[in-house]
Amino acid sequence: MHRFSVLLLALALLAMPACLWASADGEGSSPAMALQRLQEGNARFQEGRSIHPNRDTARRLVTSTLGQKPFATVLACSDSRVPVEIVFDQGIGDLFVIKVAGNVADTDEIGSMEYGVDHLGTPVLVVLGHTHCGAVTAVTTGAEVHGAIAQLVDNIIPALETTRHAHPDLEGGALIDAVIEANVWQAIEDILKRSPAIAARVAQGKTAVVGAIYDIASGAVRFLGEHPNQAALLAAAPTASHAGGDGHAADTQEHAAAPHQNEATPAASAAHAQNAESGAHAEAKDAHGTATAPEAKSGGFGFFSFLLFVAALIGVVILLDKTILRPEDN
Template structure:
């Protein structure tokens, strides 16, 4: 009896928070959005998912009023990491980017910027997962084919960092550390390479956080903000300012030239050789 009541209570609370998410519009505070994600993951992990916002009415609502997701999330393409299910969210609730190894290349960065800049999601989550095949390939320096080397090479700096942190780590321990380091690396690339993300974080309008999803338990381990976020923001902002082109005064015309000569200088000179001249238009027959 108690179990039935508890299950009903969890379902009711889940529907309540889902209703909050479905009515979420631009301006939801990041801490509220994060609570919705954490509560949804708790329901999923405990087998109490409510599967919200999957009705025809919800689809029609998002067509009429547009999408107002509560978070932008990048996760791995791994079929065992279904992001909407992990957080017990439905249609229009989260803006999802998935790519093997949850890396941040140019296409992914553009998608992040759409989510946080156009859709105004208050949370940007980088979510790695245990037993990641892409990170495993980077750790083992596996021989890969086709376009995969380009992807794996983006992860290798995270592996090198994990080895530097823990020189004696190996096997599963090294893999776990590399997965976490890869989450940090993607967050760093966001801050370094996207002025829009950087400015939103600096203005307090965006919460950039990391996490690792456990394939066995279904639980998301929240890593929080990047431990070096402040220094990364400062360094990236300084580099961005230094790269801005300086205003250059136009050259002063040389003195002693007549106006006619100056005007003549604007005319393209005749070709040095007659054969270089453009062919004339054919005469009318």
């Protein structure tokens, strides 16, 4: 009986890292929990009290042996002033990040997001725009671009046209700011239209796709919420059976037609965006209001826990050696 108890203890200790790893990260998290974790992390960063979690030797060991289990996928701009893990005060293996100029959602970016959302199962996908975005500014001002950049930033043109149609009086910085936000909505629209896998998870409530704007001066992330026309986008989203074959050609044609589709309901889009922004401010206040609470949710399999596990494992080995392998010594 004593030997059987020791064996059970050994198995429990061996399973401990995997259990801690699964419970601390994306597996089993809800979209609301994942969003709260991002909000709380950004609140810490903005207020200068980051805890820099999951950046030690133990975290590298766990993620390299047990694999990655991020709790959020983030599409962000390549701008060096937008360090996503730092902005949300997260560490190794916490976020699955895709960075591209202008945070546009084209074929490569959508495929990468599908890996994070559908394969790794992250419960939230954030499209993160930011203030003073160079790509959006170039498109809005008609600046000359060279090389392949023109093909990259053409994804932003629909956002510019929608904004000009809805707000013909906007100019200068105000116009650029409005296009930055419209570009976030455009990216989400492109994702839901062109990714049956992501659209299906959103429809099932497994993943939330939300927009956000990062202020590079203040460090604050303003969450915009879900796309104002999400229900209609999901209803029109292609099914997985339509994604094969010449799906890429269909995506290209659909993208080319996007400006006309966006112009159809500019006023409605603007109104929905304002409502989403109002909700986002209330959400941000909640995040700041709970910022001083204990940070138990940011945990992970830390270095101290790892040392305890190693010590316990050594003890089990000694017990096994004495009680099972060499019982005659007792």
